[in-house]
Amino acid sequence: MGEWEGEGWRWIFKWIKKLFAWEEDLVGDLLVVVNQSPLRANTRDVRNVVGQRMEKDSSPSYLGRLPWRNRAPPRAQLHLWFILQGILNTKERLHRLKFAGIEDDRCALCMEEPETIDHLFFSCKISSRFWYFCCNQWNLSLCLPKHTRMCLLSWFGNPFKNFDKQLWISMFYVITWSIWDIRNKIIFQAFMPNWEFEKRRHFWRLGIWVKGWCPDFPFSPMQAMEIFGDIRGWKTPRYPSKGLVLELP
Template sequence: MGEWFGNSWVWNLQWRRLLYDWEIEDLRGLEHMIQLNEPKRDTEDGVLWHSTEVASYPTKCIYAKFNDSPGSSLPNSIAPIIWKNFIPPRAKLTIWLANQEKLKTGDFLVEKGIITQQNAWCPFCRNEIESNSHILFVCRFAWSAWMEVLKWWGLSAPLHMQFSKFSIQWLGLADGRRHRHFWALMFGCIIWSLWYERNLIKFERKIPNLQNFVSSLRIRIGIWAKEMMGSFGCAPNAIYNADSFIMYS
């Protein structure tokens, strides 16, 4: 990361791979930011917080200010469905990137000059250029998967095609706090499963099959739900019986 030359610290960032051209701009921004924060010899690290007169760092205060700031892309209404969700870390990362419109979809890769437009079509339908909203909500394959999940519970609802509004509407279908946890889990599981299926199709030449996808999705939700019930310390029939859920048809 760096080394001392006398009493001055010199940053020396090293990367495990060559950076893409579109990453150079981000690197320059990082270098500028860290140059403004020079370590000092024989000085203990600490945190200085100017917004409140307290001796210790007010975590709750900074969390609220960060989420409510005008430039925030992760408002308080969205944060719980990601960070307080009982889903694996890889799924949390995926839905966080999706909310940020940062999944490496076809349109993103074309914009960065990594692939050509002819290689950027949606792997599910092959009818439109792949984008965050298309691959997760708009595509007939993805939308049909969401509607199939609603049918499991005898529900139907008009849902928005934009991530934040869709997620809020989805959680609104839950009945009660514990059911809300389960609906948040299903949301995360579906988002991650669609992205995982997309990668299998693009990189392992899997053939899209909605029926097979929905069947595997049911099993995955059931398995994740059992893990969630363990975290809650629930009885086997609490929230939803995950074993019955897996076997339901």
């Protein structure tokens, strides 16, 4: 099925018969999908099963019971609620409503596909790299679902406990907010993102937000950016039920 090449895994599929041209195209599509979640040596495998419960679990009442609130500033919580409700003003939505100044519906990040909510945050090749980079800091490989609610439920099916679990939940907020922030700067300020800097800025923002809901958090935003591996696993005696962050960096 494959072989290790350094720290990465290369898939090698063998078939009992010669493939037709259209079948080779399907194999190419398959490789694109499986390579979105690359295997790495000396990394723990984790399986999340969301599938059959999706219709029930994605209901508004169920999502409201998830332990996801108060781990980000109120505006970021509202922003995620807009994403889940499908009412965010993406270019596809504004173009469909014939909003002035929106000439096309192409994604502001990749400029290839219509900028729907699902595409912008989860299936865009640019934002996907952002998710994979963040998961790599946890030594996890993530097969990112392409639908908003399925991605949220999959994210909450994490193997972490205590502080790490709350940190992981906060990261979901930070990633979605950061993607939207970069996207808006590109559209309205002709911003040219330096993605290496944006990755570092992401963890700096995470450090600020965590300090909001956990005042005992001993690390500075700069340390969150530089030594994130040391922050994971930090033992805290408690963390409050209400968030304290008032501003969004």
